[in-house]
Amino acid sequence: MEKVRIGLAGAGFAARFHFDNFPESGVEVVGVTSARGESRDRFAAERGLRAFASVEEMLPHIDVLDICTPPSSHRDYILAAAAAGKHIIVEKPLTGFYGSPAAHDKPHMLEAVVEEARRLREAVSKAGITLGYAENFVYAPSIQKEREIVEKTGAQILRMVGEESHNGSHSPVYGIWSIQGGGSLIAKACHPLGAVLYLKRKEGLARHGKPIRPAAVSARTHSITRLPGFEDKGFLRAHYQDTEDYAFLHVVFDDGMVADITASELVLGGIYDFVEVFANNHRTRCRMSPVQVVDVYNPKHEQFKDLYLVEKLSSNEGWIPASPEEGWSLGYGRELRDFIGCIRAGRTPQSDLDLAIDITLALYAGYVSAAQLGRETAVPRIS
Ligand SMILES: NC(=O)c1ccc[n+]([C@@H]2O[C@H](COP(=O)([O-])OP(=O)(O)OC[C@H]3O[C@@H](n4cnc5c(N)ncnc54)[C@H](O)[C@@H]3O)[C@@H](O)[C@H]2O)c1
Numbered sequence: 181m182e183k184v185r186i187g188l189a190g191a192g193f194a195a196r197f198h199f200d201n202f203p204e205s206g207v208e209v210v211g212v213t214s215a216r217g218e219s220r221d222r223f224a225a226e227r228g229l230r231a232f233a234s235v236e237e238m239l240p241h242i243d244v245l246d247i248c249t250p251p252s253s254h255r256d257y258i259l260a261a262a263a264a265g266k267h268i269i270v271e272k273p274l275t276g277f278y279g280s281p282a283a284h285d286k287p288h289m290l291e292a293v294v295e296e297a298r299r300l301r302e303a304v305s306k307a308g309i310t311l312g313y314a315e316n317f318v319y320a321p322s323i324q325k326e327r328e329i330v331e332k333t334g335a336q337i338l339r340m341v342g343e344e345s346h347n348g349s350h351s352p353v354y355g356i357w358s359i360q361g362g363g364s365l366i367a368k369a370c371h372p373l374g375a376v377l378y379l380k381r382k383e384g385l386a387r388h389g390k391p392i393r394p395a396a397v398s399a400r401t402h403s404i405t406r407l408p409g410f411e412d413k414g415f416l417r418a419h420y421q422d423t424e425d426y427a428f429l430h431v432v433f434d435d436g437m438v439a440d441i442t443a444s445e446l447v448l449g450g451i452y453d454f455v456e457v458f459a460n461n462h463r464t465r466c467r468m469s470p471v472q473v474v475d476v477y478n479p480k481h482e483q484f485k486d487l488y489l490v491e492k493l494s495s496n497e498g499w500i501p502a503s504p505e506e507g508w509s510l511g512y513g514r515e516l517r518d519f520i521g522c523i524r525a526g527r528t529p530q531s532d533l534d535l536a537i538d539i540t541l542a543l544y545a546g547y548v549s550a551a552q553l554g555r556e557t558a559v560p561r562i563s
Contacts, residue, residue, distance in 0.1 A: 276361025342372025
């Protein structure tokens with residue numbers, strides 16, 4: 181194919197950073213569709229794209245559907261693209277359970293997600309298409325450097341710790357289980373979890389020719405901002421409808437090694453994202469954000485109020501660890517280059533459907549564990 185033709189589903193935050201980070205050559209972003217006509221038309225007009233009324237209408241005009249819509253719509257769009265023989269890029273989470281948590285217990289949710297993952301796997305495999313799972317942590321330069329160290333030195337990873345936390349989300353539909361499929365665990369822990377599962381996969385392939393996968397998890401979830409004793413000073417987003425705002429996930433891998441992941445909505449001061457690796461021959465701190473390339477001091481917020489310095493900072497006053505190029509430090513550019521290269525060459529991306537399914541099932545096994553106050557729960561496997 182001369183140029184890979186992309187169609188964006190969604191015209192919000194993720195669609196913007198995907199659009200900005202596609203490779204400059206060999207790709208044409210053809211159009212966009214989104215639930216709200218007004219923002220879709222504005223997004224299209226500002227970027228010279230065609231606005232389509234629906235994914236179905238856009239599919240005949242594209243080679244790749246890039247899904248940047250809220251999580252509850254991912255499954256239907258993956259199935260529609262696969263049925264049309266189109267390649268897929270899908271934002272996190274791959275999929276989830278979108279019923280009310282008051283009406284469904286967690287083991288039921290896990291069973292339903294296992295079935296859903298099976299269905300998606302069958303559809304993608306039958307269509308013979310490439311699916312890129314947009315877990316940008318996998319592509320962050322710090323994680324890719326660690327992957328190289330593990331592969332080239334035959335390292336054994338003994339334990340890892342990771343976190344993604346920041347103050348809520350800009351999305352108005354965040355905090356609603358029926359749209360997001362959960363809270364901090366599914367929406368934020370997915371990132372460092374994606375990185376640690378990826379690194380153990382790579383270690384296994386390098387040392388034994390077979391990925392090392394998550395075997396069991398223990399988790400706790402809490403709704404701190406809904407506690408009667410929480411004192412709201414107005415700085416943190418609160419009022420999540422029915423999702424947790426703090427999550428902790430302990431992962432045990434096939435080889436008995438471990439990882440501990442924390443995720444929360446309770447952190448002020450911009451994004452707090454890292455993964456630290458403790459191996460038998462080295463130790464690595466992977467920073468995603470802030471990466472401390474530039475520190476800017478601004479004595480008065482008003483001066484910088486329209487400047488973008490780093491994601492999710494609530495005030496541009498004082499010392500700021502500004503991010504000069506988030507597409508690089510957070511891996512967005514490398515991720516989209518890998519997906520496009522793999523689609524052209526028929527290769528499997530670094531962040532693929534198998535990794536996405538392991539992440540999703542580990543997270544929902546985490547919800548089952550959290551409902552039993554941290555009891556160890558096996559991570560189901562469908563392959
Ligand atoms: N990788 C990351 O770091 C990262 C960061 C933010 C969001 N995300 C993911 O990106 C996805 C979108 O999140 P966002 O922050 O851009 O949300 P957003 O609310 O900013 O944008 C969502 C867009 O999708 C549209 N939309 C909603 N329902 C739709 C439907 N059924 N069909 C078509 N369009 C629909 C909305 O009108 C809006 O244009 C989510 O899956 C989220 O988890 C990933």
